[in-house]
Amino acid sequence: MNAPLYLDVRRQILSSITLGKWPTGTPLPNESELSREFGVSVGTLRKAVEELVHDKILVRQQGRGTFVATHNVERTLLDFFRIRHNDGVSRFPEIETLSLRKISADENIAQRLHLVDGAKVYRIINLLNVNGLPAALDQIFLPAERFEGLNIDLFRSRSGTIYHLYQNRFGVNILKAEEQVRACKCGAKEARALQIPRSTVLLEIERISRTYYDVPVEWRQTRVNTLHHYYSSELG
């Protein structure tokens, strides 16, 4: 017995989730039932669930049950939105979608999204306003095969966050992402959209977002005016 039992249980639960046995937001069977199902003690089942909770794949609520995690405003603001106003307060941006088109991926995008060269991708351009001021310009690339049928109206009329839309309409659950941050100069497009002079210095953020098993499903490039905002990061 080399591999711990709870890791095997964890793997089985994760597999059931990705296979759609329990859609996002639905409760799992209770702990004693699950432990019976897997033939392990409740303690071992709990250890497996604890790991999945830590990975934000499950959410436990005392007295209610254990649920497959869903994206919502709080989660996005807390985990996936790193731009803060200089006053330190984190506010949700107002997202204005400027365009949405289906195009062929260039080499760069195809590589990042693990697609074949020339595969179709959706390209969405958004303007982000924070406190009513244009703060960032945002380009999102999504593999067309996973997001078939996406259109600008769907994007604009979504009820929750962008990641909530991915989850609800396309079954794509974003679990984590990596970002690369660099300084860059302001192009003509950014100057116009963000209403700033060309001489302004911007922050460029490139993000790769991943779903289960670390599969990349979104690539973003965001350019931020850091005069009134900053990019926040926690270490340790």
Place this chain on the structure above:
Amino acid sequence: MNAPLYLDVRRQILSSITLGKWPTGTPLPNESELSREFGVSVGTLRKAVEELVHDKILVRQQGRGTFVATHNVERTLLDFFRIRHNDGVSRFPEIETLSLRKISADENIAQRLHLVDGAKVYRIINLLNVNGLPAALDQIFLPAERFEGLNIDLFRSRSGTIYHLYQNRFGVNILKAEEQVRACKCGAKEARALQIPRSTVLLEIERISRTYYDVPVEWRQTRVNTLHHYYSSELG
């Protein structure tokens, strides 16, 4: 019984550590002994220790024991160094200390370090080379009261990382930090030190580092040339 027992045990262990009962790097008594000491079961003791391990305050090693965590190159590189070469590889920077002086804190620094206005602070300026190329210029501010006796030779002749020096010579254990990242223009000093034209666009990183109980003990400002490097961040 409102507060869980294991949180109380955790608090007591943390308190013992901060009071110096077990210096950094030394092993704690074994689990059954500790559980007897606190009058709880081994399971409860383990839950308390698990939390402290998660917070990187303790380190467990199967078969050896449980130790108060120490700073080393791996930890610094993994948790406290976010600058990567464009090839994605994380390399440890070569740190060249340009100056170290004791000065009076201005309002800004005093506020960030929770000091009274005009308190003495050490100001250290470093040039960071990655792959033999100047990549960043770094200003560190430390409260003099905690780092009494610091001098440039001590700083230059340290055997490990900067945080290792804090820990070993001054008993200051850095546990976490927050960073604010902005884009900025290149000043004359940066241009000279980093051997770049004034027109280069830089990344400015401000860091507040904290020890036990979230007390701030270091403030840094780093300016990075992001032509060959980027700032990396993980979300989720």
Place this chain on the structure above:
DNA sequence: AAGTGGTCTAGACCACCAT
């Protein structure tokens, strides 16, 4: 009141490390 997750216990056994 019934059902859920959360805490705590006591003990058996395993895997790893030092000597």
Place this chain on the structure above:
DNA sequence: TGGTGGTCTAGACCACTTA
């Protein structure tokens, strides 16, 4: 070989939510 942390079990009881 003896000591350490790691896994796993079975069960009692607590705290919270819902109806």
